[in-house]
Amino acid sequence: MPLVTSTEMFKKAYAGGYAVGAFNVNNMEIVQGITEACKEEKAPVILQVSKGARAYANHTYLVKLVEAAAIECPEIPIVLHLDHGPDFETCKSCIDGGFTSVMIDLSSKSFEENIAGTKKVVEYAHDHGVVVEAELGTLAGIEDDVQVAAHAASYTRPEEVEEFVAKTGCDSLAIAIGTSHGAYKFTPDQCTRNEKGILVPPPLRFDVLEEVSKRLPGFPIVLHGSSSVPQDYVKMINAHGGKMPDAVGIPEEQLRQAATLSVCKINIDSDLRLTMTGTIREFFDEHPDKFDPREYLKPARANIKETVRHKLVNVLGCAGKA
Ligand SMILES: [Zn+2]
Numbered sequence: 001m002p003l004v005t006s007t008e009m010f011k012k013a014y015a016g017g018y019a020v021g022a023f024n025v026n027n028m029e030i031v032q033g034i035t036e037a038c039k040e041e042k043a044p045v046i047l048q049v050s051k052g053a054r055a056y057a058n059h060t061y062l063v064k065l066v067e068a069a070a071i072e073c074p075e076i077p078i079v080l081h082l083d084h085g086p087d088f089e090t091c092k093s094c095i096d097g098g099f100t101s102v103m104i105d106l107s108s109k110s111f112e113e114n115i116a117g118t119k120k121v122v123e124y125a126h127d128h129g130v131v132v133e134a135e136l137g138t139l140a141g142i143e144d145d146v147q148v149a150a151h152a153a154s155y156t157r158p159e160e161v162e163e164f165v166a167k168t169g170c171d172s173l174a175i176a177i178g179t180s181h182g183a184y185k186f187t188p189d190q191c192t193r194n195e196k197g198i199l200v201p202p203p204l205r206f207d208v209l210e211e212v213s214k215r216l217p218g219f220p221i222v223l224h225g226s227s228s229v230p231q232d233y234v235k236m237i238n239a240h241g242g243k244m245p246d247a248v249g250i251p252e253e254q255l256r257q258a259a260t261l262s263v264c265k266i267n268i269d270s271d272l273r274l275t276m277t278g279t280i281r282e283f284f285d286e287h288p289d290k291f292d293p294r295e296y297l298k299p300a301r302a303n304i305k306e307t308v309r310h311k312l313v314n315v316l317g318c319a320g321k322a
Pocket residue numbers: 084143181224225267
C-alpha cells in the first residue's frame with residue numbers, strides 16, 4: 001500500500017490501548033531492519049527522518065528508501081514523518097516532497113509564537129493531505145543539533161493544551177513528562193543506583209499525562225526521547241573498545257504503561273543506534289581481518305530487527321495491529 005498518514009493508526013491505537021513505534025531512519029539497513037520486524041509482527045509503523053538525517057543521507061534517498069519499504073511490505077501501513085521540523089520551510093519541503101506527516105517543533109519559543117508557527121504549518125499540511133505533530137514543553141537531552149540542558153527542560157503545562165490544540169488544529173501533541181533525548185538521559189545525580197550499580201532514572205510524570213488526557217479526550221499524545229538504552233548493548237559497546245559509562249534510558253515498563261493510556265506514538269532512536277554500534281564493534285573486535293561492509297552491516301541489520309521486534313511485542317503493544 002502507498003504511504004499513509006497516522007490518522008487511522010492513532011484512532012486504533014488510542015482505542016486499543018497501544019502505541020505505534022516511531023523509529024528514526026538514516027540509511028538502508030536501518031529502514032530494512034525496522035520494516036522487516038514490523039512486517040513479520042504485523043505492526044503499523046512510523047519511519048521518521050530528522051533534519052540531521054536529511055542533511056546526512058539526502059531527502060530523496062530517504063524518501064525512496066521508505067517508498068521501497070512500502071513496496072516490500074504491502075501488508076503493513078507505513079507513515080513517513082519529519083521529526084523535529086524546525087521551521088515552516090523545512091516542513092513545506094517535506095510536505096511537497098512525499099512525507100505524509102510532519103512535526104513542527106517550536107517548543108522552545110513562546111506559547112504565542114508556538115501557536116502562530118504551528119498553525120501556519122497545519123494549514124499548509126492539511127491543504128496537502130498531510131498531518132502535523134506539535135510540541136508543548138521542553139525535553140532535555142541531545143537530538144541532532146538540538147541540545148537542551150536538564151535545567152532548561154520543562155514539563156508540559158496541562159492548562160495550556162486545550163487552547164494550543166484548538167488554536168493550531170494540530171493532529172497530535174508531543175508532551176514533556178520526563179523523557180529525554182539521547183543515550184545519556186539523566187545525570188548520575190538525578191538518579192539512584194540499583195544493586196547492580198546501574199542508574200535508575202526518576203519516574204515519568206504520569207500525573208501530567210493524565211491531566212493532559214483529561215483535557216484532550218481521544219486526542220493522540222506523543223512521547224519523544226523514549227529509548228530505554230538496553231544495558232546489554234551498552235555492555236557490548238564497552239566490552240569492545242567503546243566508552244559509554246552511565247548511559248541510561250526510560251524503563252520499558254513505564255513506556256508500556258504510557259502506551260495503554262493516551263500515548264499513541266513513542267519515538268525510539270538511540271536504542272537502534274546502540275544496537276548497530278554494539279554489533280559492529282563486536283564484529284570488528286572478533287574479525288579484525290574482515291573489511292567487507294556487508295559482513296558487518298548484515299548482523300547489525302539483523303539485530304536492529306530483533307530490537308524493534310522486542311519493542312513492538314513487549315513495549316508498544318502494536319504487534320498484530322496492522
Ligand atoms: Zn524528539
